[in-house]
Amino acid sequence: MEHVCIGIYVLIMATAVGVLILAKFRPQIIAPFSVVMNHVLGNKTNRFALTFFWWWIGWHFMGSPWPVKMD
Amino acid sequence: MLKNKGLTLWPSFLIFGAFMQSLRSAYVDGVIYIFAAVICILLELDSVGRFFAFLRVKLAKVFHIFYILVFSSLLFIDVHTRPALFAFIALTPLLILVAPQKSIETKNKRAFTRSKYIHLALAITFGLTETGSFLISVTGVNERDFPTVSLLLDPMLHHDIGRALLLIPFIYVGYFLLFSKDKN
Numbered sequence: 001m002e003h004v005c006i007g008i009y010v011l012i013m014a015t016a017v018g019v020l021i022l023a024k025f026r027p028q029i030i031a032p033f034s035v036v037m038n039h040v041l042g043n044k045t046n047r048f049a050l051t052f053f054w055w056w057i058g059w060h061f062m063g064s065p066w067p068v069k070m071d
Numbered sequence: 072m073l074k075n076k077g078l079t080l081w082p083s084f085l086i087f088g089a090f091m092q093s094l095r096s097a098y099v100d101g102v103i104y105i106f107a108a109v110i111c112i113l114l115e116l117d118s119v120g121r122f123f124a125f126l127r128v129k130l131a132k133v134f135h136i137f138y139i140l141v142f143s144s145l146l147f148i149d150v151h152t153r154p155a156l157f158a159f160i161a162l163t164p165l166l167i168l169v170a171p172q173k174s175i176e177t178k179n180k181r182a183f184t185r186s187k188y189i190h191l192a193l194a195i196t197f198g199l200t201e202t203g204s205f206l207i208s209v210t211g212v213n214e215r216d217f218p219t220v221s222l223l224l225d226p227m228l229h230h231d232i233g234r235a236l237l238l239i240p241f242i243y244v245g246y247f248l249l250f251s252k253d254k255n
Contacts, residue, residue: 001216001217002215002216002217002218005200005204005216005217005218006218006223008196008200009197009200009220009223012193012196012197012200015193016190016193019186019189019190019193023186027179027182028179028182029182029185030182030185030186030189031179031182031183031185031186031187032186033186033190035183035186036183036186036187036190037247039183039187041248044114044120044123045081045111045114045115046081047248048107048110048111048114049081049084049085049107049111050248051245051248051249052085052107052110054241054244054245054248055159055162055245056100056103056104057241058145058159058241058245059100059103059159060100060221061221061224061228061237062145062155062159062228062234062237062238062241
């Protein structure tokens with residue numbers, strides 16, 4: 001099952017990269033990600049919530065949940 | 072006036088997130104999620120929104136410098152230590168100081184809608200996979216069989232080069248989320 005699960009993550013990433021490349025060279029077919037994000041971030045609650053999630057990802061991966069290791 | 076949409080999507084999502092955090096006994100994270108849900112509701116109040124917009128205009132330059140300094144310092148701080156924790160706490164006020172931006176009217180509506188739904192589908196697929204893996208792992212099944220992204224990235228985070236590779240895009244995207252502006 002591990003490989004299936006990792007496979008889904010890889011597939012999502014590969015699709016995202018594919019869409020990014022397509023949007024870069026064919027913006028008339030798919031609008032670039034930055035355009036969509038700028039539209040979404042036009043609302044202050046969206047902006048706060050998305051920034052919060054991004055902050056939390058950093059906190060989760062590179063900060064620390066309690067208990068904090070004492071060096 | 073409080074708008075209904077501010078009381079539905081994000082607060083509901085964040086409260087669900089708080090519940091998921093409590094499932095893995097991460098109560099501090101759960102409290103932070105509840106706090107964020109409350110701020111989402113407050114941001115829908117016009118008077119509160121105007122106050123944040125006022126602060127953002129007055130303190131914009133200071134916060135740009137502060138953001139770059141604090142996030143860059145994470146490149147040199149060990150993961151899971153108190154200094155790293157305090158660096159993230161120091162960034163919290165920045166998250167509250169967000170202001171409304173003008174939304175961009177795209178010329179090609181069809182391409183925009185297509186792109187929006189493709190990205191939404193990818194985000195939902197990712198979210199369901201991650202949530203499913205997480206729920207299976209907390210039920211006691213061997214967590215390596217259903218790894219979350221967190222578990223997969225752990226070995227990378229414990230090497231300086233791997234961590235730097237993750238931190239640099241993290242800082243860049245965070246800067247975009249906080250300070251991006253309409254260039255049209």
